[in-house]
Amino acid sequence: MEQRRKILPGERVCQICGKDEHTTEIVPAVLVRPAVAKIIKEKYPEWSSEWFICMDDLNHYRNEYVRTLLELERGELSSIEQEVVDSLRTHELLASHVTEEFESHLTFGQRLSDRIASFGGSWKFIMIFAGVLCVWMFINTVILIKKPFDPYPFILLNLVLSCLAAIQAPIIMMSQNRQEAKDRLRATHDYKINLKAELEIRQLHQKIDHVLSHQWERLVEIQEIQLDLIEEIRKYRSKELVPIKPESSAR
Template sequence: MGRHMTSAKTGQCIVCGRTFPLSKMHRTGYLRPHLAEMIVEEVKDCDENSLICDEDLARFRRRYVEKLLDEERGELSELDKRVLDSFERGASTVQRSIAGLLERNPTFGERVADKVASFGGSWTFILSFLGVLVVWMAINVVGLFAQPFDPYPFILLNLVLSCLAALQAPVIMMSQRRQEEKDRMRSENDYMINLRAELEIRQLHEKIDHQMAHQWERLAEMQQIQIELLERHGGGRSPS
């Protein structure tokens, strides 16, 4: 029998050989069959009564999941590896790290770009700019001043419009690029969350199937014992 119990409250890990409290140990016989087989292949003295610590179990879980993903998808992407890292640590660090990047304080240039893009795509800007154009052309056509500052064909107005378009376009592109970066990060975050949920659900299904198989074995064993007891009890009776 492999190494397991060392005292009433501690146990020795079959993989690393260190001693841990039983609350941080897992019996290999209760693990999923494929995961237990992977541990047995690496540790020859391992049996169903052997104990494994949380750290080594997380490492084997990661290798098992990585093997599944590699068989299904081929080469793993950087996002898949990040999900495996968080899966091994047993914490939702992927979601928190993405949320931190999305909630960071924007720089002064980014705030200006967002405001310019927001104002430039509103009806307020369109109507205001249309009013400025009408007033500009009316002043120079009607002749409110003795000398129009921009007579027809409004060369100065064309220059102002060209300069405005030349400055506004890159600022709006900066804002759109930052928004695209946010959308990309959100989509990557959704992908990693979905992948993590898929892996956890798959492991949960395997664990439930494994537990049901154990329960069926125990029920069959109990029924066999009951049948044997009934046969002995019936065989020991004297005929009336």
């Protein structure tokens, strides 16, 4: 445990890092939540309600409390939850454009398969494909009726369609797998954002409680000063209202 300098009576100094109220905001120990104070006391057994702590150290132990809370609720922290806790400590933003980041790492073949799958599932492809079938059958049944290159029942056409389906099916499946990976990445990102929002709301409640407690302490001090002033005014007026006894006449 690091050595801390001796604190003079009445001096508002963080007993953990040694910073004074002129360099950072100092919080009385009595305003620290009991759960957070318990974590501080584990590291500093001599922690008492007469101590002071700076906001930097207080936020650090608040993050430790959040980590402990998550471990109690979910067991060991996952890498995602650890990343969220670290972002709280460093005030780092987690929001990002997941789709752009995912697509920036795609290869040329993956982009090509996505475009083929997108085209194969469109009305444009259906109309073009239906037109090709009609033209194929029209040529072999009307134009080249005497010597067609693919007579009825269009065995060559069936072979072409089978080959097209055999090639198109795995391409569509590859595209669907990438879409599922993108959806999982987006779901993970949403989970991190929601978890961080929940933890920040908890910390916001703690900060609001701290502000209210601090304001209440100030109001109590102001009220005590007002009571002292009222008491002084009352004493002063009581002295003014004391009747002056007339001097006894000379005999």
